[in-house]
Amino acid sequence: MNHAFYVYMSYGITAAVIVVLICRTWFDGRARRRELAELDAAGIRRRSARPVATATDGVSA
Protein backbone atom coordinates (compact mmCIF):
# COMPACT_ATOMS: atom_id res chain seq x y z
CA MET A 1 0.00 0.00 0.00
CA ASN A 2 1.29 3.48 -0.82
CA HIS A 3 1.50 6.44 1.52
CA ALA A 4 -1.66 8.06 0.14
CA PHE A 5 -3.70 5.10 1.42
CA TYR A 6 -2.57 5.70 5.02
CA VAL A 7 -3.06 9.46 4.76
CA TYR A 8 -6.59 9.28 3.27
CA MET A 9 -7.63 6.49 5.66
CA SER A 10 -6.48 8.65 8.61
CA TYR A 11 -8.44 11.69 7.44
CA GLY A 12 -11.45 9.57 6.45
CA ILE A 13 -11.71 7.81 9.80
CA THR A 14 -11.14 11.06 11.70
CA ALA A 15 -13.91 12.75 9.69
CA ALA A 16 -16.26 9.79 10.21
CA VAL A 17 -15.77 9.75 14.00
CA ILE A 18 -16.20 13.53 14.25
CA VAL A 19 -19.33 13.50 12.05
CA VAL A 20 -20.86 10.75 14.24
CA LEU A 21 -20.00 12.80 17.34
CA ILE A 22 -21.52 16.01 15.93
CA CYS A 23 -24.69 14.22 14.70
CA ARG A 24 -25.15 12.43 18.02
CA THR A 25 -24.91 15.71 19.96
CA TRP A 26 -27.10 17.57 17.45
CA PHE A 27 -29.91 14.98 17.38
CA ASP A 28 -29.80 14.53 21.15
CA GLY A 29 -30.30 18.30 21.52
CA ARG A 30 -33.18 18.31 19.05
CA ALA A 31 -34.92 15.42 20.80
CA ARG A 32 -34.55 17.05 24.24
CA ARG A 33 -35.80 20.40 22.88
CA ARG A 34 -38.88 18.63 21.49
CA GLU A 35 -39.54 16.85 24.80
CA LEU A 36 -39.28 20.12 26.70
CA ALA A 37 -41.72 21.75 24.27
CA GLU A 38 -44.16 18.84 24.72
CA LEU A 39 -43.99 19.11 28.51
CA ASP A 40 -44.43 22.86 28.25
CA ALA A 41 -47.48 22.40 26.01
CA ALA A 42 -48.92 19.98 28.58
CA GLY A 43 -48.56 22.72 31.21
CA ILE A 44 -45.73 20.98 33.05
CA ARG A 45 -43.09 23.59 33.76
CA ARG A 46 -40.35 24.25 36.27
CA ARG A 47 -41.58 26.20 39.26
CA SER A 48 -39.33 29.11 38.31
CA ALA A 49 -40.61 29.09 34.72
CA ARG A 50 -44.29 29.19 35.63
CA PRO A 51 -46.20 32.44 35.19
CA VAL A 52 -47.07 33.99 38.57
CA ALA A 53 -50.81 34.17 37.85
CA THR A 54 -51.12 30.44 37.21
CA ALA A 55 -48.63 29.33 39.85
CA THR A 56 -51.37 28.16 42.19
CA ASP A 57 -53.47 26.20 39.74
CA GLY A 58 -53.04 23.04 37.72
CA VAL A 59 -49.98 20.91 38.38
CA SER A 60 -48.52 23.20 41.02
CA ALA A 61 -51.40 22.64 43.45
Next chain:
Amino acid sequence: MTDQSFAIKRLSDLANPTRFLALAERVIPWMGGLTAILLVGGLYLSFSTEGDYQQGETVRIMYVHVPSAWLSMMCYTVMAIAAIGTLVWRHPLADVAHKAAAPIGAAFTLIALITGSLWGKPMWGTWWVWDARLTSVFVLFLMYLGLIALNRAIDDPSKAARLSAVLILVGFVNIPIIKFSVEWWNTLHQPASVLRMGGSAVDPEFLRPLLLMAVAFTLLFFTLHLTAMRNEIWRRRIAAQRRLAARMASREEAAG
Protein backbone atom coordinates in the same frame (compact mmCIF):
# COMPACT_ATOMS: atom_id res chain seq x y z
CA MET B 1 -16.06 40.39 54.24
CA THR B 2 -18.65 42.10 52.10
CA ASP B 3 -16.28 41.90 49.15
CA GLN B 4 -15.75 38.20 49.66
CA SER B 5 -19.42 37.32 49.94
CA PHE B 6 -20.10 39.45 46.86
CA ALA B 7 -17.40 37.60 44.90
CA ILE B 8 -18.72 34.18 45.88
CA LYS B 9 -22.23 35.26 45.02
CA ARG B 10 -21.10 36.38 41.58
CA LEU B 11 -19.19 33.13 41.00
CA SER B 12 -22.18 31.05 41.99
CA ASP B 13 -24.26 33.21 39.68
CA LEU B 14 -22.06 32.10 36.79
CA ALA B 15 -22.49 28.46 37.77
CA ASN B 16 -26.29 28.68 37.82
CA PRO B 17 -27.62 26.10 35.29
CA THR B 18 -30.31 28.46 33.94
CA ARG B 19 -27.74 31.17 33.28
CA PHE B 20 -25.46 28.53 31.81
CA LEU B 21 -28.22 27.47 29.38
CA ALA B 22 -28.78 31.08 28.30
CA LEU B 23 -25.04 31.57 27.77
CA ALA B 24 -24.73 28.26 25.88
CA GLU B 25 -27.59 29.17 23.53
CA ARG B 26 -25.86 32.42 22.70
CA VAL B 27 -22.29 31.16 22.18
CA ILE B 28 -22.76 27.68 20.61
CA PRO B 29 -23.59 28.97 17.06
CA TRP B 30 -20.59 31.34 17.11
CA MET B 31 -18.24 28.65 18.39
CA GLY B 32 -19.56 26.19 15.80
CA GLY B 33 -19.05 28.71 12.98
CA LEU B 34 -15.53 29.60 14.12
CA THR B 35 -14.65 25.89 14.45
CA ALA B 36 -15.81 25.27 10.87
CA ILE B 37 -13.73 28.18 9.52
CA LEU B 38 -10.62 27.06 11.42
CA LEU B 39 -11.10 23.45 10.29
CA VAL B 40 -11.34 24.51 6.65
CA GLY B 41 -8.17 26.62 7.02
CA GLY B 42 -6.40 23.82 8.89
CA LEU B 43 -7.33 21.22 6.26
CA TYR B 44 -6.18 23.54 3.47
CA LEU B 45 -2.78 23.98 5.14
CA SER B 46 -2.60 20.24 5.93
CA PHE B 47 -2.75 19.34 2.25
CA SER B 48 -1.02 22.37 0.69
CA THR B 49 2.23 22.25 2.72
CA GLU B 50 5.28 20.21 1.75
CA GLY B 51 5.74 16.52 2.57
CA ASP B 52 8.62 15.49 4.80
CA TYR B 53 11.95 14.50 3.17
CA GLN B 54 11.97 11.23 5.13
CA GLN B 55 8.33 10.53 5.96
CA GLY B 56 6.96 11.75 2.64
CA GLU B 57 3.20 12.30 2.51
CA THR B 58 2.54 10.40 5.75
CA VAL B 59 3.63 13.48 7.72
CA ARG B 60 0.11 14.79 7.01
CA ILE B 61 -1.28 12.17 9.42
CA MET B 62 0.37 14.23 12.17
CA TYR B 63 -2.12 17.09 11.62
CA VAL B 64 -5.03 14.92 12.82
CA HIS B 65 -3.15 12.49 15.07
CA VAL B 66 -1.38 15.01 17.33
CA PRO B 67 -4.41 17.32 17.97
CA SER B 68 -6.57 14.26 18.80
CA ALA B 69 -3.93 12.93 21.17
CA TRP B 70 -3.63 16.35 22.88
CA LEU B 71 -7.41 16.51 23.21
CA SER B 72 -7.65 13.00 24.65
CA MET B 73 -5.50 14.21 27.55
CA MET B 74 -7.01 17.70 27.79
CA CYS B 75 -10.54 16.25 27.94
CA TYR B 76 -9.53 14.01 30.85
CA THR B 77 -7.98 17.02 32.61
CA VAL B 78 -11.23 18.99 32.13
CA MET B 79 -13.10 16.00 33.60
CA ALA B 80 -10.71 15.86 36.57
CA ILE B 81 -11.32 19.56 37.31
CA ALA B 82 -15.09 18.95 37.07
CA ALA B 83 -14.70 15.90 39.36
CA ILE B 84 -13.18 18.18 42.00
CA GLY B 85 -16.24 20.45 41.53
CA THR B 86 -18.49 17.45 42.16
CA LEU B 87 -16.68 16.20 45.24
CA VAL B 88 -15.82 19.53 46.90
CA TRP B 89 -18.81 21.75 46.00
CA ARG B 90 -21.37 19.09 45.02
CA HIS B 91 -22.18 21.32 42.10
CA PRO B 92 -24.70 19.86 39.59
CA LEU B 93 -23.03 21.71 36.70
CA ALA B 94 -19.75 19.94 37.52
CA ASP B 95 -21.60 16.57 37.49
CA VAL B 96 -23.00 17.43 34.07
CA ALA B 97 -19.57 18.62 32.81
CA HIS B 98 -17.69 15.36 33.43
CA LYS B 99 -20.55 13.16 32.31
CA ALA B 100 -20.92 15.05 29.02
CA ALA B 101 -17.15 15.08 28.35
CA ALA B 102 -16.55 11.31 28.59
CA PRO B 103 -17.96 10.25 25.17
CA ILE B 104 -16.15 13.16 23.46
CA GLY B 105 -12.88 12.17 25.13
CA ALA B 106 -13.40 8.55 24.09
CA ALA B 107 -13.98 9.62 20.46
CA PHE B 108 -10.79 11.71 20.28
CA THR B 109 -8.75 8.96 21.98
CA LEU B 110 -10.09 6.49 19.41
CA ILE B 111 -9.03 8.85 16.60
CA ALA B 112 -5.55 9.18 18.14
CA LEU B 113 -5.20 5.38 18.40
CA ILE B 114 -6.43 4.64 14.86
CA THR B 115 -4.46 7.42 13.13
CA GLY B 116 -1.39 6.49 15.19
CA SER B 117 -1.73 2.93 13.99
CA LEU B 118 -2.14 4.11 10.38
CA TRP B 119 1.01 6.21 10.76
CA GLY B 120 2.91 3.42 12.54
CA LYS B 121 2.49 0.87 9.76
CA PRO B 122 4.37 2.80 7.02
CA MET B 123 6.89 4.46 9.41
CA TRP B 124 7.64 1.78 12.02
CA GLY B 125 6.60 -1.25 10.02
CA THR B 126 3.92 -2.28 12.51
CA TRP B 127 0.31 -1.33 13.27
CA TRP B 128 0.73 -1.72 17.01
CA VAL B 129 3.26 -2.44 19.76
CA TRP B 130 2.53 -2.85 23.46
CA ASP B 131 4.99 -0.18 24.50
CA ALA B 132 4.56 2.50 27.17
CA ARG B 133 2.99 5.34 25.12
CA LEU B 134 0.60 3.21 23.08
CA THR B 135 -0.47 1.05 26.02
CA SER B 136 -1.06 4.03 28.35
CA VAL B 137 -3.24 5.75 25.71
CA PHE B 138 -5.15 2.50 25.22
CA VAL B 139 -5.72 2.38 29.00
CA LEU B 140 -7.04 5.97 28.78
CA PHE B 141 -9.52 4.83 26.11
CA LEU B 142 -10.67 1.96 28.34
CA MET B 143 -11.10 4.39 31.24
CA TYR B 144 -13.35 6.63 29.14
CA LEU B 145 -15.46 3.58 28.22
CA GLY B 146 -15.58 2.52 31.89
CA LEU B 147 -16.78 5.99 32.93
CA ILE B 148 -19.49 6.02 30.24
CA ALA B 149 -20.64 2.56 31.40
CA LEU B 150 -20.62 3.61 35.06
CA ASN B 151 -22.74 6.68 34.32
CA ARG B 152 -25.24 4.57 32.39
CA ALA B 153 -25.41 1.84 35.04
CA ILE B 154 -26.52 4.11 37.89
CA ASP B 155 -29.94 5.77 37.68
CA ASP B 156 -29.43 8.40 40.36
CA PRO B 157 -27.41 11.16 38.59
CA SER B 158 -25.83 12.63 41.73
CA LYS B 159 -24.71 9.20 42.97
CA ALA B 160 -23.34 8.37 39.51
CA ALA B 161 -21.51 11.72 39.48
CA ARG B 162 -19.86 11.13 42.89
CA LEU B 163 -18.72 7.62 41.96
CA SER B 164 -17.38 8.65 38.57
CA ALA B 165 -15.66 11.70 40.12
CA VAL B 166 -13.67 9.40 42.42
CA LEU B 167 -12.81 7.11 39.51
CA ILE B 168 -11.77 10.08 37.33
CA LEU B 169 -9.44 11.45 40.01
CA VAL B 170 -7.87 8.03 40.66
CA GLY B 171 -7.44 7.54 36.90
CA PHE B 172 -5.82 10.96 36.50
CA VAL B 173 -2.51 9.33 37.46
CA ASN B 174 -2.48 7.99 33.89
CA ILE B 175 -2.17 11.49 32.34
CA PRO B 176 1.42 12.24 33.49
CA ILE B 177 2.26 8.61 32.68
CA ILE B 178 1.09 9.16 29.08
CA LYS B 179 2.91 12.50 28.83
CA PHE B 180 6.24 11.26 30.20
CA SER B 181 6.06 7.64 28.98
CA VAL B 182 8.25 8.55 26.00
CA GLU B 183 10.98 9.76 28.36
CA TRP B 184 10.71 7.19 31.14
CA TRP B 185 10.70 4.07 28.99
CA ASN B 186 12.13 2.87 25.71
CA THR B 187 9.40 3.20 23.14
CA LEU B 188 8.93 3.31 19.38
CA HIS B 189 7.03 6.58 19.81
CA GLN B 190 9.09 9.74 19.43
CA PRO B 191 9.62 12.03 22.47
CA ALA B 192 7.90 15.44 22.79
CA SER B 193 8.84 17.73 19.90
CA VAL B 194 6.41 20.67 20.03
CA LEU B 195 6.03 21.52 23.73
CA ARG B 196 9.51 20.96 25.09
CA MET B 197 12.42 22.72 26.75
CA GLY B 198 14.48 24.63 24.18
CA GLY B 199 11.58 25.29 21.78
CA SER B 200 9.82 23.27 19.15
CA ALA B 201 11.87 20.82 17.07
CA VAL B 202 9.27 20.85 14.29
CA ASP B 203 9.92 22.91 11.15
CA PRO B 204 7.50 25.88 10.72
CA GLU B 205 6.29 24.28 7.46
CA PHE B 206 4.73 21.48 9.57
CA LEU B 207 4.14 23.53 12.71
CA ARG B 208 1.69 25.97 11.06
CA PRO B 209 -0.91 23.38 9.95
CA LEU B 210 -0.35 21.43 13.16
CA LEU B 211 -1.08 24.41 15.43
CA LEU B 212 -4.06 25.56 13.34
CA MET B 213 -5.57 22.07 13.44
CA ALA B 214 -4.87 21.88 17.18
CA VAL B 215 -6.75 25.16 17.77
CA ALA B 216 -9.62 23.99 15.50
CA PHE B 217 -9.89 20.62 17.29
CA THR B 218 -9.78 22.31 20.70
CA LEU B 219 -12.58 24.67 19.72
CA LEU B 220 -14.52 21.72 18.30
CA PHE B 221 -14.12 19.97 21.64
CA PHE B 222 -15.43 22.95 23.62
CA THR B 223 -18.35 23.46 21.21
CA LEU B 224 -19.34 19.80 21.51
CA HIS B 225 -18.81 19.81 25.27
CA LEU B 226 -20.95 22.91 25.79
CA THR B 227 -23.71 21.44 23.58
CA ALA B 228 -23.55 18.06 25.33
CA MET B 229 -23.72 19.79 28.73
CA ARG B 230 -26.77 21.77 27.60
CA ASN B 231 -28.41 18.53 26.39
CA GLU B 232 -27.66 16.80 29.70
CA ILE B 233 -29.16 19.68 31.72
CA TRP B 234 -32.28 19.49 29.55
CA ARG B 235 -32.41 15.69 30.03
CA ARG B 236 -32.30 16.12 33.81
CA ARG B 237 -34.97 18.81 33.78
CA ILE B 238 -37.23 16.64 31.64
CA ALA B 239 -36.78 13.70 34.05
CA ALA B 240 -37.48 15.96 37.06
CA GLN B 241 -40.60 17.46 35.44
CA ARG B 242 -41.92 14.02 34.50
CA ARG B 243 -41.42 12.82 38.07
CA LEU B 244 -43.24 15.90 39.35
CA ALA B 245 -46.12 15.38 36.89
CA ALA B 246 -46.39 11.71 37.92
CA ARG B 247 -46.47 12.69 41.62
CA MET B 248 -49.19 15.29 40.94
CA ALA B 249 -51.22 12.78 38.95
CA SER B 250 -51.07 10.13 41.68
CA ARG B 251 -51.92 12.72 44.35
CA GLU B 252 -54.94 13.87 42.36
CA GLU B 253 -55.97 10.27 41.88
CA ALA B 254 -55.74 9.63 45.63
CA ALA B 255 -57.73 12.79 46.39
CA GLY B 256 -60.36 12.01 43.76
